[in-house]
Amino acid sequence: MKDQYDAIIVGGGHNGLTCAAYLARAGKRTLVLERRHVLGGAAVTEEIFPGFKFTVCSYVVSLLRPEVIRELELARHGLHITPLDSAFVPMENGDRLAIYSDAASTREEIRRHSKRDAEVAPKFSQMMYEMAFAVKPILGTVPPDPSRPGLRGLRTLRDLGRHLQRQGQRSFHDLSKLMTMSVSDLLDEWYESDVLRALSALNGIIGTMLGPKSPGTAYVLLHHYMGELDGAFTAWGCQKGGTGGVSEAIASAARSYGAEIRVEAPVAKLIVSRGAAVGVALENGDEIRAPIVVSGADPRVTFRKLVDASDLPAAFVEAIDRFKFRGSSGKVNLALDALPIFPAMKDPALIRGMIEIAPSMDWLEHAYDDASHGGFSRRPYMDIVIPSTVDPTMAPPGKHVMSIFVQYAGYDMPDYGTPAQQREAFGDAVISTLCQFAPNLKDVILHKQVLTPFDLEQTIGLSEGNIFHGELTLDQLFCFRPAPGYADYRTPIRNYYQCGSGTHPGGGITAGPGRLAALEILRDAK
């Protein structure tokens, strides 16, 4: 009997959908199977409280690859990103630091903290742009296996080597530093203002169970500089209707090419026959056959849950088991009756940008220490946006939704009892810390959704609650993501592929893994 489908994608996250869209576009009869009732994985919008749309997990967009936007015509399918171009950091002494979209206002603001830093800041940005430009080709490259590169791999390595060589000696030195240093040490070389260092360090620790003083965090910083919006590097924005809108746009593109997408269709197992994938078994017992199966789930789910260890080489199983997930963050989403008032915010327009609870380097390092010894930071770092200030579809008129990314929060919270008690304690710590900077907040909360790393694992399927499908540390990047020898989207099982953020180029709403995986699959299918 002939199979009904050419390819099955396990998981309707944004990368699974991207992979499906590319396969369907190439004429493959493609089926996406999503466990939940809603598409998007961690890039999902849900109306948790009537009238209020929550960007449940992932909340901002920047790293989405421009080639995916172009090739899948995502704008036509509903991609609609409004820029977030200011940042506001309230300080413990009542002062603040603000970054504006225009350089002159930003310079004036930094000058209040350090005249020297005001002049250094544009140079630091320039260095980071230069580095982002230098490593940008890597994002679109299928990682070769350096131990067995083959002709194609050698060509890739040669091209990358030439490209890096062209960047010049200074760039090479800067790049080496970024690849090895801690973000704190890196910023010490540039800035004297503590609050500016704290703000600049944030992208180095986000989503990673490392403090700003841990080596390797400088690279995480660079990873977040590789985004671009409308040709502008490092620009961040909010999708209209929440990040679920990005997933919906990709899903719409996939459907337009003929892909079929099923929700509430959890996959239990990969069906393997003579070392090759031949289909999947659903939890309800149904079996669906196809000559290609792709997993958009993270490496632990892809290889340790969907597949029996006996179907995999022992060394590979060991590598996957060693792959570090270590969720480091939680999420609190609020429905608000009115806007929070930050007394330190003198310019009301800043409420439409990013709000960072990161008043000092010590605050960040303490938050890390605190979480390392007991579960979560009692005074955490928070990355906040209030998308309803720009997009009126997020909340009823005059009301608001507040998305609070909270770090650090470990997967294990041994001091706090049951998961429900952990959630309660974690949510309370977030609100009470935030009220230190916006005292009226507690009076305007209509509804609160709290997600610990455990909750992220249970609801979204992110192992240990890691938002990137595994940490973005150097030992887990490029040709090591998720395991040496299997960074090219293939797996030890023939016709079984991986396309999630646990593969290159990693986490965030990039759609990069989904695209590159699809291109490799199509290569093999030729």
Place this chain on the structure above:
Amino acid sequence: MPRPTPFHSRTSRSCESQSWLEWSGFLSANSYELEHIHEYDAVRTACAVFDISPLYKYHVHGPGSAALLDRVLTRDVGKLPVGRVSYTTWCDDQGKLIDDGTVAHVAPGRYRLTAAIPTLDWLQDNGLGIDAAIEDHSEALAALSVQGPTSRAVLQRLADADLSGLRYFHELETKLAGIPVSISRTGYTGDLGFEVFVDPGWAERLWDELLEAGQAVNLRPAGNVAQDMLRIEAGLLLIDVDFVSSSRTLFEVQKSTPYELGLGFTIALGKECFVGQEALRREKERGPAWVTVGLVLDLVALERVYAGFGMPLHLPERSWNEAVPIYADAERREQVGRATSGTWSPILKSYIAIARVSPRFGRPGGRVFVEETVEAQRFAVPAQVVELPFFDPPRKKA
């Protein structure tokens, strides 16, 4: 020296950028913040208000009002029911375009015409012998344009009338916060939107009420820089940019006809005699010398041009209004038209331009080459020919 509009006390208070343009002798804000992008986004995501008071406005009434307008305008005004608005052009006797605007049938036998350039004498001269009165209300009417997906919601908060029944290109009289106004479902953005005409004495209060009511749905004032990006996305032409009024140039080469500009749909050739009718009829038979199309530039090719300089792709932050040549070939041997305005479209994630090309290159799906200057060197970047408008959301007419 440019004069203030009736809203100036309010617009100047909000205009942090202090960037103003002279528009028909009035001060008009380019952008309220230093950057225009939030104003652009407001129109596509929430809503924005533009001060469009500098538009020229004429009221024509009396027994011969329709006959007069029918003699001047290319549309069949006699067929326009009360409460309807129509986009129209008007031409000289050679069929060359003078201007475009909207004509609204506001009450039986009473019309309001908007224009970009002064038109009183043209109406008067062509109205000789017709029993109709022409009044220049350009300064007797202040005007605001409220545009964007939440524009109806914000106006409805203030309006006596039910605006959900006000259809695209219809108009009604009502009160906003007790202030008498005319509201037409029209605009220059290609989005859901309305234009509000009001006595200047009420202007400041109307502005205040609107901004107050708009807070809950993120309304903000917006200026010309955002406006220009929006109208290009909507495929709407701008006088002195995409065409030159035949009344303002001595040179034939600078004149154009509605057919050449893709505005043939505004010409009711079959109605009784109107200015330019014969010339337009001949042109229709012959076919226009140019056609107006949309172009979508190939970003991959443009990126390659920048890569040649070791630079990342650069996209324009705002629209451009200086015509550039269109070629048939990458070597720039045969010029086949000109792009008259263009912009990066954040909503479409495309680099778009409005262009006038030779008819044999005007077929949608075809390919032409647009001149792009990078680091003061000229290149020809491939572009796909598409139909206008680029952006046309269902909510515009819904």
